[in-house]
Amino acid sequence: MPRLEVPRPATFVSLTGFMGVGKSRIGRELSRALMLHFIDLDRYIERQTGISIPDIFRHLGEEAFRRMEKEAVGELIRKDYLVLSLGGGTFLDPENRKALLSRGPVVALWASPETILERATRKPGERPLLQVENPLERIRTLLQARAPIYREAHIHVSTDGRKVEEVVEEILAKLWAYAKNRGR
Numbered sequence: 001m002p003r004l005e006v007p008r009p010a011t012f013v014s015l016t017g018f019m020g021v022g023k024s025r026i027g028r029e030l031s032r033a034l035m036l037h038f039i040d041l042d043r044y045i046e047r048q049t050g051i052s053i054p055d056i057f058r059h060l061g062e063e064a065f066r067r068m069e070k071e072a073v074g075e076l077i078r079k080d081y082l083v084l085s086l087g088g089g090t091f092l093d094p095e096n097r098k099a100l101l102s103r104g105p106v107v108a109l110w111a112s113p114e115t116i117l118e119r120a121t122r123k124p125g126e127r128p129l130l131q132v133e134n135p136l137e138r139i140r141t142l143l144q145a146r147a148p149i150y151r152e153a154h155i156h157v158s159t160d161g162r163k164v165e166e167v168v169e170e171i172l173a174k175l176w177a178y179a180k181n182r183g184r
């Protein structure tokens with residue numbers, strides 16, 4: 001069926017950043033604004049395997065989860081008309097990173113450790129990597145280690161103290177600027 005070609009800055013966008021910055025939530029809203037499909041990588045893996053993320057970590061281990069994540073990225077980058085929200089660790093893998101960066105604009109969302117703690121622990125047990133005695137300390141250490149890698153994304157947006165709509169507006173503006181620069 002012929003597609004109605006509406007003006008868009010991109011037809012494949014991925015979102016990266018630490019746990020709790022808002023990738024899943026913002027990705028869904030961004031996909032609506034761009035009239036694109038939406039897939040959240042964690043939910044995709046849960047659907048494919050029939051196992052929840054915490055259960056995958058608990059029963060199969062993080063390494064098995066990373067393998068599933070990589071396989072899912074390999075499948076999903078072949079799609080188009082898609083906003084893809086990654087998990088917080090997906091972009092750390094060099095092959096995932098290379099594939100995603102060459103597929104389309106990658107947007108990194110950012111937030112302070114305090115904001116991350118509040119958002120990422122709203123649903124207890126949902127994030128296995130934060131099931132420790134001092135999650136704030138864990139967030140600080142992990143964020144410091146991962147930040148240089150998230151910085152490799154094309155577009156960066158802060159989500160601290162900002163409404164979902166504001167974040168989406170800024171992403172849209174930066175996606176258009178990115179598309180125009182690349183077209184030159």
Ligand SMILES: Nc1ncnc2c1ncn2[C@@H]1O[C@H](COP(=O)(O)OP(=O)(O)O)[C@@H](O)[C@H]1O
Nearest residue numbers: 019020021022023024025026119159162163164
């Ligand atoms: N800009 C925002 N302001 C307030 N709450 C937010 C914002 N973005 C996301 N949230 C909420 O924070 C929690 C974590 O967001 P989520 O999208 O699951 O993060 P991620 O996928 O990056 O781990 C959710 O309850 C979500 O609704």
Ligand SMILES: O=C(O)C1=C[C@@H](OP(=O)(O)O)[C@@H](O)[C@H](O)C1
Nearest residue numbers: 018019020042087088089127128
């Ligand atoms: O940062 C990580 O390594 C992880 C982030 C999670 O996704 P969110 O960033 O959406 O919470 C999920 O993929 C898993 O718990 C591991």
Ligand SMILES: [Mg+2]
Nearest residue numbers: 023024042087
């Ligand atoms: Mg998520």
